[in-house]
Amino acid sequence: MAKTLVAYFSASGTTAKVAKDLATAMSADLFEIAAAQPYTRADLNWNDKGSRSSIEMNDESCRPAIAGTVDDVEAYDTVFVGFPVWWYVEPRIIDTFLEAYDFSGKTIVPFATSGGSGLGRAPKRMRALAPGATVLPGGTLNGHPSKAKLAAWAEDALR
Numbered sequence: 001m002a003k004t005l006v007a008y009f010s011a012s013g014t015t016a017k018v019a020k021d022l023a024t025a026m027s028a029d030l031f032e033i034a035a036a037q038p039y040t041r042a043d044l045n046w047n048d049k050g051s052r053s054s055i056e057m058n059d060e061s062c063r064p065a066i067a068g069t070v071d072d073v074e075a076y077d078t079v080f081v082g083f084p085v086w087w088y089v090e091p092r093i094i095d096t097f098l099e100a101y102d103f104s105g106k107t108i109v110p111f112a113t114s115g116g117s118g119l120g121r122a123p124k125r126m127r128a129l130a131p132g133a134t135v136l137p138g139g140t141l142n143g144h145p146s147k148a149k150l151a152a153w154a155e156d157a158l159r
Helices: 014-026 052-057 092-100 122-129 147-157
Strands: 004-008 029-032 078-084 107-113
Touching (some): 014 078, 107 147
Parallel strands (some): 004 029, 004 078, 078 107
């Protein structure tokens, strides 16, 4: 039987709400990609070139540590990976997550919350970070979509 995981990083709680609702709508397992060193409000100030998020996003090799691991990632066939869009791509902590496991043969569906942009280059970057996986185009899930809309979106995303 196919198993699905919804893994997400959320800086402000917006992505967390969507991810939890998506997991419920799909009867999927849920994993929070939490930073080992939690982000503060100052860390997330993208207007400050010295903020933690700005420094991380300006360094392609940056891989923030994650608190916790996914138990038995091998058991999952499909992994939905959620995140806020930072600088038109996924945050570097998503890169850490993708490089931490072997996703060969699995389907990865990126989804994001954003204040105004789409996924940008994230799916292409994610393909490079998860060799052997099928990374689908995914999409943004902004606003407050109902569980029924999230289930329909997930079904469409997997086609």
